Amino acid sequence: MKLDQIITSLLEIDAYKLSMGQAIYHQFNDYKTTWTFKCRNKDVFFTHEMVEEIRDQIEAYCNLRFTEDELAYIDSIKWIKGSYVDFLRLWRPRYEDFEITTNSEFGLSIETKGTWLNTSMYEIPVLAIVNEVYFRMKYDYNILIESFKKRLDEKYNMLKQGHWYAGTFSEFGLRRRLSAEAQEMVVEKFSHLNDTARCASKFVGTSNVYLAKKYGVTPVGTMAHEWIMCVGQGNHKHNPAYSNWYALDVWVKEYGILNGTALTDAITTDCFLKDFQLTYATLFSGVRHDSGDPIEWGEKMIKHYESLEIDSSTKTLLFSDSLNFKKADEIFRHFSGRAKVAFGIGTYLSNDTCVDPLNIVMKTTACNGEPVAKISDVEGKGMCKDPEYVDYLQRCIDWRMSHE
Numbered sequence: 465m466k467l468d469q470i471i472t473s474l475l476e477i478d479a480y481k482l483s484m485g486q487a488i489y490h491q492f493n494d495y496k497t498t499w500t501f502k503c504r505n506k507d508v509f510f511t512h513e514m515v516e517e518i519r520d521q522i523e524a525y526c527n528l529r530f531t532e533d534e535l536a537y538i539d540s541i542k543w544i545k546g547s548y549v550d551f552l553r554l555w556r557p558r559y560e561d562f563e564i565t566t567n568s569e570f571g572l573s574i575e576t577k578g579t580w581l582n583t584s585m586y587e588i589p590v591l592a593i594v595n596e597v598y599f600r601m602k603y604d605y606n607i608l609i610e611s612f613k614k615r616l617d618e619k620y621n622m623l624k625q626g627h628w629y630a631g632t633f634s635e636f637g638l639r640r641r642l643s644a645e646a647q648e649m650v651v652e653k654f655s656h657l658n659d660t661a662r663c664a665s666k667f668v669g670t671s672n673v674y675l676a677k678k679y680g681v682t683p684v685g686t687m688a689h690e691w692i693m694c695v696g697q698g699n700h701k702h703n704p705a706y707s708n709w710y711a712l713d714v715w716v717k718e719y720g721i722l723n724g725t726a727l728t729d730a731i732t733t734d735c736f737l738k739d740f741q742l743t744y745a746t747l748f749s750g751v752r753h754d755s756g757d758p759i760e761w762g763e764k765m766i767k768h769y770e771s772l773e774i775d776s777s778t779k780t781l782l783f784s785d786s787l788n789f790k791k792a793d794e795i796f797r798h799f800s801g802r803a804k805v806a807f808g809i810g811t812y813l814s815n816d817t818c819v820d821p822l823n824i825v826m827k828t829t830a831c832n833g834e835p836v837a838k839i840s841d842v843e844g845k846g847m848c849k850d851p852e853y854v855d856y857l858q859r860c861i862d863w864r865m866s867h868e
Contacts, residue, residue, distance in 0.1 A: 465513065465517070465600075465601055466517070466520075467517060467521070467596075467597065467600055467601075469521065469524050470521050470525075470592065470593050470596050470597070470643075470644060471521070471524070471525045471528070471589045471592060471593060471644075472528075472644075473528065473531075473534065473674050474528050474529065474530050474534065474557075475530075475534050475537070475538075475673045475674035475677060476588075476589060476592065476638070476644075476672060476673070476674045477585065477588050477589065477638075477672075477673055477674075478588045478636075478638055478639070478671040478672065478673070478685050479671050479672075479673050479676070479683035479684055479685035480671070480685030480686055480687055480688055481584060481585055481587075481588060481685075482538065482541070482544065482548075482673065482683075482685075483543065483685060483686055483687065483719075483723055484584060484687055484688065484690070484691050485548070485581065485584060485585065486543075486544060486545060486548040486718065487691075487714065487715065487718040487719075488580050488581050488584065489547075489548050489551050489581060490545075490547070490548070490718060491714055491717070491718065492580060492694070492695070492698070493579070493580075493581055494579075495579065495580040495694060495698055495831060495832060496577070496578065496579055496580065496831070496832055496833065497577075497578070497579075497580045497583045497584070497690075497694060497698075497828050497830065497831050497832075498575065498576070498577045498583070498828070498829050498830035498831075499575065499576045499577075499583050499586065499587060499826050499827065499828055499829065500574075500575050500826065500827060500829045500847070500849070501572065501573065501574035501575070501590070501594070501824070501825070501826045502824065502825050502826070502827065502847060503570045503572070503822065503823070503824045504823040504824065504825070505570075505820070505822055505823050505824075508570055508598075508822060509570055509571045510566075510570060510571035510572035510594075510598065511571065511601070512566060512571075513601065514571075514572070514597055514598060514601050514602075515564065515565075515566050515571065515572055517597050517601065518564065518572065518574075518593055518594055518597050519564045521593045521597060522559070522562055522564065522589075522590060522593060523559050525557060525589050525593065526556070526557040526558065526559040526562075528556075528557070529556055530552050530553065530555070534677075535549055535552060535553055537673075537677045538552065538673075541683065542722065543719055543722040543723040555581075555585075557582070557585065557586060557589075558578060558582060561576050561577060561578040561582055561583060561586070562574065562575075562576055562586075563575045563576070563577070572594070574590060574594075574826070576590075576826075580694060580698075580831070584690060586826075587639075587826045588638055588639050590826055591638075591639040591640065591824055591825075591826055592638055592639060592641060592644070594822075594824060595639075595640055595641060595642070595643075595815070595821075595822055595824070596641070596642070596643045596644065598822060599642055599643065599819075599822075600643070603819060605643075607818065608642060608817045608818065608819065609642070609643070609645065609646065609817075611817045611818040612642055612646050612649075612815075612816065612817045613649065615816045615817070616649060616650060616653065616813075616816070619789060619813075619816075620653055620654070620657070622789065623657070623663065623665050623789060624657065624662070624663050626663075626664060628665070628789040628790060628792070628793040629664055629665055629793050629796055629797070630665040630789050630792040630793060630796065630807055630809075631665060631666070631792070631796040631800075631805045631806065631807065632665075632666045632668055632804075632805070632806045632807070633665065633666070633667060633668065633792065633806065633807040633808070633809055634667070634668045634669045634670060634671065634682070634684040634806070634807070634808050634809070635647075635650055635651055635654065635667075635669075635670040635671065635672070635808075635809060635810075635813050635814065636670075636671045636684075636784060636808035636809060636810040636813075637650065637671075637672075637809070637810040637811060637812075637813050637814025637815065638670075638671055638672045638814070639810070640810060640811045640814065640815050640821055640822060640823075640824065641814035641815050642814065642815040642817060642821075646814060646815065647672060647675065647814045648675060648678075650813045650814055651670050651672070651675040651676075651678075651679050651681065652679060654667040654813075655667065655679045655680070655681055667681070668681065668682050668684060668806070669681040669682030669683060669684045670682075670683070670684065671683070671684050671685045671808070684808065686723050686724065686725040686726075686727075686752075687711075687715065687725070687726070687727050688727065689727065689729075689730045689754075689827075689828075689838050690827075690828045691711055691715070691727070692707050692708055692711040692727065692730035692731070693707065693730060693828055693831070693836040693837070693838055694828060694831045694836060695707070695710050695711040695714055696708065696709075696710045696711050696730075696731075697831060697834075697836040697837070697857075698831035698832050698836065699832075700832070700834055703860060703864075704731070704856075704857050704860050704861075705731065705735060705857075705860040705861045705863070705864040706739065706864075707730060707731050708730065708731065708735065708736045708738075708739040708740070709739040711730075712726060712739060712740070712744045712748075716744070716747055720747070721747055721749075724747060724748040724749045724750075725748065725749060725750050725751065725752050725780065725782055726740065726744070726748045726750075726751050726752065727751075727752045727754065728740075728751050728752065728753065728754075728761075728765075729753070729754050729755045729756065729840045729841045730838050730839075730840070731838070731839050731857070731861055732839055732840070732841055732861060733756070733761060733764065733841055734865060735861050735864065735865060737764075737768050738864065738865075738868060740768070741772065742772050742774075745768070745769065745772050745774055745779075746774065749779065749780055750779045750780025750781060750782055750804065750806075751765055751779070751780075751781060751782070752782040752783075752784055752808075753781065753782065753783045753784065753785060754784055754785045754840070755785055755840040755841040755842045755845050756785075756840070756841030756842050758783050758785065758791075758795050759795065759798055761841070762781050762783075762795070762798070762799050762803070765779075765781055765803070766781075766799075766802055766803060776802055776803045777801065777802060777803060777804070778804075779803055779804065780803065780804040780805070780806055781799060781803045781804070781805055781806070782806045782807070782808060783795055783805070783806070783807050783808070784807070784808035784809075784810070786811075786812075787807055787808075787809045787810075787812060788809070788812040789809075789812075792807045792809065795807075825847065827847040829847065829848060829849050830849075834853075835848055835849060835850040835853035836848070836853075837850075837853055837854045837857050839854070839857060839858060839861065
């Protein structure tokens with residue numbers, strides 16, 4: 465079974481890959497990273513035929529280049545600089561950076577090694593390819609897309625009619641979408657949500673830069689965990705318990721007050737707050753939640769802003785962890801009037817069908833030849849090949865939390 469090409473434009477990438485990419489290009493262009501694919505589903509297996517198709521799709525992706533029209537669009541984003549656009553004009557994915565085999569318990573192993581500038585850009589297209597290959601080759605795709613359309617219509621109508629209130633939200637579903645077709649249906653449909661004044665919820669944009677360009681909505685995204693992990697732990701002279709400080713500092717050097725939503729849970733939110741003091745809390749427009757209880761996290765953020773004598777109602781709490789409209793409604797109502805509340809909603813919008821979605825990730829596992837790790841606010845979301853390094857990182861965090 466041979467599929468049509470899945471990734472047809474280098475713009476099919478999450479916006480935060482460009483915001484991080486520009487900072488990497490200007491400040492860390494000599495860093496090297498290793499990325500490792502993992503499937504968290506226990507009952508999923510990739511057949512040999514699927515792996516061959518994934519390999520062919522990645523090779524086709526590596527033959528793409530940015531067009532001048534696409535580069536002009538990137539250049540129009542207010543926080544993008546001309547020097548980075550010039551770099552992207554020359555940039556291409558390198559198939560030589562990929563190692564794709566069947567050597568894993570779920571039948572698929574993908575590892576990428578190379579410059580951080582390159583390997584960071586591969587994560588999202590690779591995950592989108594793996595998802596679409598799996599669902600098209602495992603199931604009757606026509607049945608899946610019909611169930612997807614039905615559920616999408618139901619969600620849209622419930623939101624339009626005011627059964628849920630999702631405040632300000634964006635679509636974040638590229639990495640785990642059912643297909644390119646499915647994600648485009650979502651963005652096209654919700655781009656009309658606010659054509660009339662009847663709907664109180666507001667659709668802002670999508671993380672998918674290609675669809676943002678096509679439908680005239682905002683490309684949404686700032687930083688990911690890789691930024692804090694590689695900036696903070698990639699320089700092995702740094703104490704990794706201060707990863708957030710290093711990452712926030714160089715982000716401000718790159719962007720000033722632009723493009724400022726800080727991610728809190730790379731090495732636990734409590735450790736993040738040690739570094740998120742008055743200067744950074746003032747410069748960054750808000751913070752993003754990606755693990756743990758959202759209500760507890762939001763209350764902690766508001767209390768922290770208040771301790772710094774910052775009006776929390778001027779700051780954005782962005783929630784992006786396993787959301788649906790019902791959860792968004794509950795979170796919004798809880799914090800309404802106390803902070804600006806926004807949501808990034810992924811799999812629930814881009815891959816809600818009659819079968820369970822894949823829970824797949826591709827994570828940075830090494831930087832400059834040494835392990836890096838994420839220790840989030842809940843167990844099970846981290847990924848590191850070296851348990852001894854995870855233990856070392858945890859001890860560094862514990863020491864700092866008990867001595868400062």
